[in-house]
Amino acid sequence: MSSVKKKLFIQTLGCAMNVRDSEHIIAELKEKEDYEVTHDLQSADLILINTCSVRERPVHKLFSEIGAYEKAKKPGAKIGVCGCTASHLGSEVFKRAPYVDFVLGARNVSKISTAVNTPKFVSVDINHDESEYAFGDFRSSPYKSFVNIMIGCDKKCTYCIVPQTRGDEISIPKDIILNEVRKAANGGAKEIFLLGQNVNNYGKRFSGAHEKLDFSDLLNLISEVDGVERIRFTSPHPLHMDDKFLQVFSKNPKICKSMHMPLQSGSTAILKAMKRGYSKEWFIERALKLRELCPGVAISTDIIVAFPGESEADFEDTLQVMEKVKFEQIFSFKYSPRPLTPAAVMTNKIDEKTASARLTLLQDIHNKMLDEIVATQMGAVHEVYFEELRENASVAGRSSNNFLVQVKGSEELLGKLVQVKITDPKRMVLYGKII
Numbered sequence: 001m002s003s004v005k006k007k008l009f010i011q012t013l014g015c016a017m018n019v020r021d022s023e024h025i026i027a028e029l030k031e032k033e034d035y036e037v038t039h040d041l042q043s044a045d046l047i048l049i050n051t052c053s054v055r056e057r058p059v060h061k062l063f064s065e066i067g068a069y070e071k072a073k074k075p076g077a078k079i080g081v082c083g084c085t086a087s088h089l090g091s092e093v094f095k096r097a098p099y100v101d102f103v104l105g106a107r108n109v110s111k112i113s114t115a116v117n118t119p120k121f122v123s124v125d126i127n128h129d130e131s132e133y134a135f136g137d138f139r140s141s142p143y144k145s146f147v148n149i150m151i152g153c154d155k156k157c158t159y160c161i162v163p164q165t166r167g168d169e170i171s172i173p174k175d176i177i178l179n180e181v182r183k184a185a186n187g188g189a190k191e192i193f194l195l196g197q198n199v200n201n202y203g204k205r206f207s208g209a210h211e212k213l214d215f216s217d218l219l220n221l222i223s224e225v226d227g228v229e230r231i232r233f234t235s236p237h238p239l240h241m242d243d244k245f246l247q248v249f250s251k252n253p254k255i256c257k258s259m260h261m262p263l264q265s266g267s268t269a270i271l272k273a274m275k276r277g278y279s280k281e282w283f284i285e286r287a288l289k290l291r292e293l294c295p296g297v298a299i300s301t302d303i304i305v306a307f308p309g310e311s312e313a314d315f316e317d318t319l320q321v322m323e324k325v326k327f328e329q330i331f332s333f334k335y336s337p338r339p340l341t342p343a344a345v346m347t348n349k350i351d352e353k354t355a356s357a358r359l360t361l362l363q364d365i366h367n368k369m370l371d372e373i374v375a376t377q378m379g380a381v382h383e384v385y386f387e388e389l390r391e392n393a394s395v396a397g398r399s400s401n402n403f404l405v406q407v408k409g410s411e412e413l414l415g416k417l418v419q420v421k422i423t424d425p426k427r428m429v430l431y432g433k434i435i
């Protein structure tokens with residue numbers, strides 16, 4: 001007699017690391033607790049929300065969301081809060097939402113089985129245990145696989161809550177990584193997406209005695225694994241963009257030509273107050289060097305406007321860096337004070353009106369820049385890895401330099417690398433034809 005599986009509804013907020021953590025949670029619950037995933041909240045026996053705490057808004061969103069879950073759920077269904085907000089709020093979550101059944105921090109997701117079976121379970125420590133590095137076998141995409149290469153972060157950027165939620169930076173031993181990569185490639189994933197807070201600082205510290213190697217060496221090793229056609233990674237840190245890394249990035253054909261270079265601010269004074277460890281000039285020099293070594297590379301960035309003390313001149317510096325580097329993609333945010341971070345107690349806060357005006361101006365300037373970049377794509381040829389069916393008998397995928405490209409076609413294109421000529425470039429999507 002086959003038993004009816006229990007149903008898990010899981011919502012994932014935040015970054016790719018959280019997506020991977022959710023995959024691990026799903027794998028554990030399938031294997032050990034006989035759950036299957038549902039997208040229907042009302043039929044769920046367990047509702048999980050895997051949270052992000054990097055800015056204030058997602059934290060507010062958490063409490064409004066779980067309040068709605070509590071009202072909508074079927075009687076007896078459990079609610080668990082996991083991830084970075086769980087890490088920094090701990091049992092405080094129960095005070096604000098007493099109906100929550102357990103709280104599991106970002107570094108504790110391997111304890112999900114215990115959590116579902118223990119009333120009011122809380123685990124939010126940031127110790128590390130090598131036995132918990134290998135993740136379960138569940139992948140949300142058959143075409144690309146996330147693989148963790150390090151956990152935590154040692155940088156002390158003064159605005160950032162991550163060191164509190166994910167702990168010290170520790171590199172995962174290469175044999176574990178290569179094993180994960182082989183499993184993913186054997187499962188049909190041609191693209192491997194490496195994850196860590198400062199990936200190009202890989203190899204600085206392991207939790208035990210392990211062979212030393214740096215990120216560039218690791219990239220080369222992964223590129224030799226059978227079945228791996230593409231490698232992406234996030235996030236590198238501008239400070240660690242040494243010549244060796246830029247050379248390997250540019251020369252290894254398996255490495256996708258899309259680099260994330262989180263600028264945060266273009267003002268050396270603000271970068272200092274943020275404790276980023278590099279100057280405006282260093283950032284520009286590295287970005288232009290990358291463009292020289294790697295023609296066709298797309299550079300994306302993160303920018304925070306209105307960090308405490310940011311003057312008009314500081315903000316102008318950020319705009320200048322934008323003009324010089326001409327980022328293909330920008331993720332921009334207003335500074336948001338986070339608990340327990342040094343910047344949260346800085347007294348020279350920027351008022352909301354100025355912050356909003358700066359964000360709007362920056363985004364407007366970037367949109368104009370993007371129109372120029374997009375126009376140059378007319379007639380360009382890209383190798384596209386198709387991953388997604390779209391409306392109007394179309395399929396979409398990414399070029400090596402991470403443009404979203406769409407063509408007419410059907411599922412037989414999924415999972416294939418195909419040459420496409422761009423015939424109608426738009427800001428969000430480059431439309432093209434297979435050649």
Ligand code: 5AD
Pocket residue numbers: 054055159160161262264302303304333334335336337338
């Ligand atoms: N306020 C605003 N943005 C932030 N980020 C991180 N912390 C904060 C904060 N306190 C942004 C940074 C980072 C991205 C993931 O989120 O730009 O690179």
Ligand code: SF4
Pocket residue numbers: 013014015016017018051052053054083084106161162165166
């Ligand atoms: Fe990811 Fe940082 Fe958000 Fe945690 S706080 S989910 S590490 S972006």
